[in-house]
Amino acid sequence: MTANQKMTMRVILTEADIRKVILHSRPSTVKDLITKLRESLGLQYNFSLQFQDPEFNNELCNLTDLQELPEKPTIKVLPVFDLVPVSSDDVFSDTSTADTEILSHSPQDRREPWPEFFDIPTFSVDVEYRLRQADLLFMSEGTHLKVSKELKHEILERLAESMYSYTAYPTAAQFESVATALINKHPCLQERGSVTRCCGWKNSLKHKMGNYRTKRRQSGCLDVAVNAGKRGRHSSDGQPANKRIKKAKKGEINYLPNFPDGFDQAALEEARKDLADEMQKRTPNGLLVKQKMDQTFALRRKEVVFMEFSRIVGKNLKQEFYENIDRHSPRFLELFRSKRGNVGQFRLICYSVSFPKTTDPTAIRTQVLRGLPIILGDNPSTFFKAGFESDADFFRDLDIGILLTEREEAVLTSAQHPSPTLLKIIIEGEVVMENIQDLPKAMCILFGLTYALHLNYPKSMKLTFLFIQQILLSLGHTDLKPKIQSLKNQLTM
Structure with missing residues (x-):
């Protein structure tokens, strides 16, 4: 074939993106073909090529010589990962910096939640x-x-x-x-x-x-x-229509992101395995971990296996959680004192906020979080469980909650004890996180886990979790439950 002859081919980028490409001149080498395809398709990443070989029933083979291609070939583009070498000084030199890099945003992400005041875009x-x-x-x-x-x-x-x-x-x-x-x-x-x-x-x-x-x-x-089959018109053969729309209900801005350009599920699964292997090393490559986290976020989000609250909702969970509790704490403590005659549980809360009086931020946050479910009418007794370190099975029937543990020599009063030795997070009867020093940290982590693992809020504490979501973190719908709206009004008085 002459070099100036046109070349028509079928190019497979992903399973859902297959294109017809016509080159006005036939490239002379595989490298030239890659260059022309990159320009023609606008691809911004490195890749190699495979083609369907007629000699092997159109099975895919690596392309090494253009003479092997049939007249109108089918070619598959395979992204190639570029690993960036880094010095030992760059590997987790600072923990907080590494955490920030790992949680950096991918170009595929939505960056901001719905604004308080919508800005009309510029038209043509x-x-x-x-x-x-x-x-x-x-x-x-x-x-x-x-x-x-x-x-x-x-x-x-x-x-x-x-x-x-x-x-x-x-x-x-x-x-x-x-x-x-x-x-x-x-x-x-x-x-x-x-x-x-x-x-x-x-x-x-x-x-x-x-x-x-x-x-x-x-x-x-x-x-x-994901919701295409809700009314049955777009459902696959034999598949029933979806009964419930799958959409962000708790303020997530990246509920189900698309795969990065040029990557399909198989390629991202390989990248995920590389990420898992890298994290097994004693000193992981920080830049490589960051790259793989960005590449595989859509795959991990689709599988609902992740712990990246800031990427999902666009907020810093720890900072927003603590700042807003601190902002409302004085008014909360006033409300607790005014309610002391309503419920017996309030007497313990009021006792802890009045004697001894404390200025320790962690102690005040703990008091607020212990009183919040009571003032909202939730039942914290089925969410907070108290026990000794040696107790093994008494929390097995707990779907989701926080275990307050004491040493054997301590006196175990009740789940309302404000200062346990250590706390553990329980999900479906199993300890998923332990050795947590204080209640605010435990509640903050558990709230993040409900997003990361896509868990329903515990029924006995639903109003409390909704208050944290909608009032403290300003996430999701603005339509508030009556009790939450009432408490919000009292806090602003």
Whole structure:
């Protein structure tokens, strides 16, 4: 074959991404072919090639010579991992720095939770010009813009794209906030006859967001593709329709991320194994661990086996948890004292907050966390379990909770004892973490585990966990349970 002859091929990037590629000249070497494919497909990573060999029933073989290719070959792209050598001084020289690197963000991640005030994105030049002129006319003459079908489509499409960058499934309140922000920025779009001046925009956004999710599903986005069979129209043969939508319900911003470009499940599984092998070493390569954590996050999130709260919800759990408890502590302690006559359990809490009085932050946080479930009407007695270090089986029936352990010579009072020797976290009757020094740390870790392992909140402490989620960490829905709303109001008085 001549070098200037066109070359048509079928290129497999992933199982869901197979493309037809036409090269205007036939490359002379495998290296030239790789260069042309990288330019033609816009690939930003290194890769090797395999081809379907007709001599072996079209089984894949490594490509080493272009003469082996048939006239119209099928070629598979295999990403190649580049390992960056580092000096021994760079390997976990500082623990906190290593932790930060491991939890760094992948380019695939959403970075921010839904904002308190939605910022309307910039539209195309033509749309911005038309809206600016219409706004000037509205302010001078009070004339509303008559929105054409084409203009409305462009506005809604851009808004849906911006909303999707925060969440695939906005709530009614979030739709309302976007519609309100739109008419505030462009008053010419206000609707006459509407109480809020934006009811029509809110409804249009709901429909447009549904259409936008369909487009994303068709392009293979996992966070919406997972719900493709809800009504049965897109279910596989013999598979029932999904009964419940799988979506972020606790403020996760990276609920089910897509695989990185150029990687399929098999390639990411190999990277995950490399990561596991590296972590078995006494001195793991910090940069390599960071790289593999970024590459395999989508796979590990899909398998729901991870401990990366900050990547999932975009917040620093420990910092936000402690800061917000400290901010509300004075008011909490006032509420506890005012409730001392209601429930017998409150008397112990009030005793601990009044005698002796303490300024130790950990002690105050402990008092707040012990009183919070009581004031919300939860039942902490089935969540906090007290026992001696030698006790082995008394917590086996505990689905999720915290074990407060004492040494044998100590006097065991009850699960309300405010200062146990050590604490353990129990999940499904098994100790998953032990030797925790204080209750605030145990509650913080356990709350993170509910996200990392995708656990339901314990029934006996559901309001307490919802309060931590919605009030202390400002995650998820703004619609509060009546008791949580009441406590929030009391804290702001």
